[in-house]
Amino acid sequence: MGISSDNVKGLVLAVSSSVFIGSSFIIKKKGLQRAGNTGNRAASGGHAYLYEPWWWMGMITMIFGEIANFAAYAFAPAILVTPLGALSIIFSAVLAHFILREKLHVFGQLGCALCMVGSTTIVLHAPHERNIHSVKEVWELATEPGFLVYTIAVVIAVCVLIFWYVPRHGQTHMIIYVGICSLVGSLTVMGVKAVGIALKLSFEGMNQFKYFETWFFTLLVIGCCLLQINYLNKALDTFNTAVVSPVYYVMFTTFTILASVIMFKEWDSQNASQIATELCGFVTILGGTFLLHKTKDMGSKPTEPSTPNESPAISYESFTRA
Numbered sequence: 648m649g650i651s652s653d654n655v656k657g658l659v660l661a662v663s664s665s666v667f668i669g670s671s672f673i674i675k676k677k678g679l680q681r682a683g684n685t686g687n688r689a690a691s692g693g694h695a696y697l698y699e700p701w702w703w704m705g706m707i708t709m710i711f712g713e714i715a716n717f718a719a720y721a722f723a724p725a726i727l728v729t730p731l732g733a734l735s736i737i738f739s740a741v742l743a744h745f746i747l748r749e750k751l752h753v754f755g756q757l758g759c760a761l762c763m764v765g766s767t768t769i770v771l772h773a774p775h776e777r778n779i780h781s782v783k784e785v786w787e788l789a790t791e792p793g794f795l796v797y798t799i800a801v802v803i804a805v806c807v808l809i810f811w812y813v814p815r816h817g818q819t820h821m822i823i824y825v826g827i828c829s830l831v832g833s834l835t836v837m838g839v840k841a842v843g844i845a846l847k848l849s850f851e852g853m854n855q856f857k858y859f860e861t862w863f864f865t866l867l868v869i870g871c872c873l874l875q876i877n878y879l880n881k882a883l884d885t886f887n888t889a890v891v892s893p894v895y896y897v898m899f900t901t902f903t904i905l906a907s908v909i910m911f912k913e914w915d916s917q918n919a920s921q922i923a924t925e926l927c928g929f930v931t932i933l934g935g936t937f938l939l940h941k942t943k944d945m946g947s948k949p950t951e952p953s954t955p956n957e958s959p960a961i962s963y964e965s966f967t968r969a
Contacts, residue, residue, distance in 0.1 A: 650770070650771070650773075651775045651776070653722040653723060653775070653776050654722070654723045654724075654727060654770075654773060654776065656719075656722040656723070657719045657721075657722035657723020657724075657727060657776075658719075658723065658727070658731070660715045660716070660718045660722070661715070661716065661719040661727070661728045661732075661734075662731065662734060663712075664712045664713070664715035664719060664731075664732075664735075665732060665733075665735035665738060666734075666735070666738055667708050667709065667711045667712030667715065668708075668709055668712035668713070668716070668732070668735040669734070669735035669736065669737070669738030669739040670705075670708050670712075670738065670739075671705045671706070671708040671709035671712060672705075672735075672739045672888055672891075672892055673705075673739060673743055673746055673747065674702075674704050674708055675701075675702055675705030675706065675709070675880075675883060676883055676888045677701045677705075677746070677747075678696055678699040678700070678701030678702025678703070678704070679696050679699075679702060679880070679883060679884045681699050681701055682695040682696035682698070682699040682702065683695070683884070696880070696884075712735075713872075716728070716839075717839050717842075717843055718843065720836065720839050720840040720843045721840070721843030721846060721847045722776065722847075723773070724774055724775075724776050724777070724911065724913045725836055725837075725840060725904065725906075725907035725913070726769070726773055726774065726904055726907055726913050726914075726925065727769060727773035727774075729836065729899075729900050729903045729904060729907075730766060730769050730900055730904075730928070730929055730932055731766055731770075732896050732899070732900060733762040733765065733766055733900075733932045733935065733936065734762065734763075734766060735892075735896070736762065736892050736893055736896055736939060737763070740759065740892075740939055741759075743888060747888065754938050754941075755938060755939050757935075757938055758934075758935040758936065758937070759935065759939065760935070761931050761932065761934050761935030761938065762931075762932050762935035762939075763935075764935075765928045765929065765930070765931030765932035765933075765934075765935060766928070767928075768924060768925070768927065768928030768931065769925055769928040769929065769932075772924045772925050772928070773925065774914070774917050774921075775916070777911055777912075777913070779844055779848075780848070780853075781848070781853070781855065782841060782844060782845045782848070782858055782860050782861045782864070783858060783860060785840075785844060785845075785860070785864070786841075786860040786863075788910050788911060788912075789837065789841070789910060791910075793909050793910075794906070794910045797905070797910075798834065801830045801833065801834060801902075804826075804830055805827055805830050805831055808823055808826055808827050808830075809827060813827075817881065818885060821885070821886045821890065821891065821894065824879070824881050824882035824885070824886075825882055825891065825894050825895045825898055826898065827874070827875075827878045828875045828878050828879050828882065828895060828898075828899065829895065829898035829899040829901075829902050830902055831871045831874050832871070832875055832899045832902065832903065833899070833902035833903045833905065833906040834867070834871055834906065835867075835868055835871040835872060835875065836903045836906065836907070837906055837907070838864045838865075838867040838868040839868055840907075840911075841860075841861075841864040842864050842868055845861045845864070879895070893936035893937070893939055897933055897936055900929070900932075904929070
C-alpha cells in the first residue's frame with residue numbers, strides 16, 4: 648500500500664515526537680533523583696520534584712514531544728503513529744548510555760535495529776487515514792457498542808488498580824503503575840485524535856469548536872494526561888528507567904492499537920496480508936524492546952564479587968535511589 652501525503656506528515660511528526668519524548672525520560676529521571684536528595688520521593692507521595700529545574704526541563708521537553716505526537720494523530724492513523732514510539736526507546740537508550748552510564752551492549756544495539764526494522768515495516772504497510780468531515784462522526788464512532796464496552800472495561804480496571812493494588816503492591820510491582828498509564832493512555836490517544844481532527848478541520852474553515860463533543864474530548868484528554876503524568880512519575884521514581892520505558896511502550900502501544908481498531912475500524916480497508924505484515928512489524932518491535940530490556944546490564948562487570956543480595960557495578964538500586 649502506498650504512503651499517502653497525510654501519512655508522510657504524520658510520520659515526520661511522530662519521529663520528531665520520539666526524539667523529544669526519549670530525551671524527556673532521561674532529563675526527568677535526573678530531576679527525580681536530585682529531588683529525592685532534598686525531599687520525599689515521588690513514589691512516596693512527595694512533590695519535591697516540582698522545585699527541581701531538571702524535572703521541569705524534562706517536562707517541557709515531553710510537552711514538545713506530545714504536541715508533535717498530538718499533531719501526528721490528526722494526519723495519520725494510530726496504528727502508524729503509536730508503534731513509532733519505539734524510536735523514543737532507542738533515543739532514550741542512547742542517552743542513558745552517555746548520561747546515566749547504562750551500558751548499551753551489542754545485543755541492545757541489535758534491539759535498536761529490530762525496532763527500526765519493525766517501525767519501517769509498519770510505516771510501509773499502514774492503512775490510510777479515515778476521511779472524517781466532522782467531530783460528530785468521531786463521536787458516533789466513540790459511542791458505538793464495541794468501543795463503549797472497551798471504555799467501561801478500562802475504567803473498571805483502572806479503578807481496581809488505583810484503589811486496591813497501588814496501596815498494597817505499587818512499590819514492588821512496576822506493572823501496576825505502568826498498567827494504569829497504558830490503559831488510560833489508550834483512551835487519551837482516542838481523545839487526542841478526536842481533538843486533532845477538530846483542530847485540523849477548524850483550520851480548514853470548518854469550525855468544530857461549536858460542538859460540545861469537541862470540548863468533551865478536550866476535557867477527556869486533559870484529565871487522562873494528568874492521571875498518566877502522576878503514575879508515570881511514580882513508576883520512574885521507583886523503578887529503573889531502562890525497564891519502565893520499554894514495558895510502558897509495549898503495554899501502551901498494545902492497548903492503543905486495540906482501542907483504535909475497535910473505534911476507527913482501521914483494518915476494515917485492509918486485507919489479511921497487510922494486517923499480518925503490520926502485526927509482524929509490531930512483533931519485531933516488541934522483540935527489539937525485549938532485547939534492550941534484557942541486555943541493558945550485559946557488559947558491565949561487578950567491581951567486587953556479588954552476593955545474592957548485591958547488584959553489579961551498574962546496579963538496579965543505583966537508578967532507583969537518589
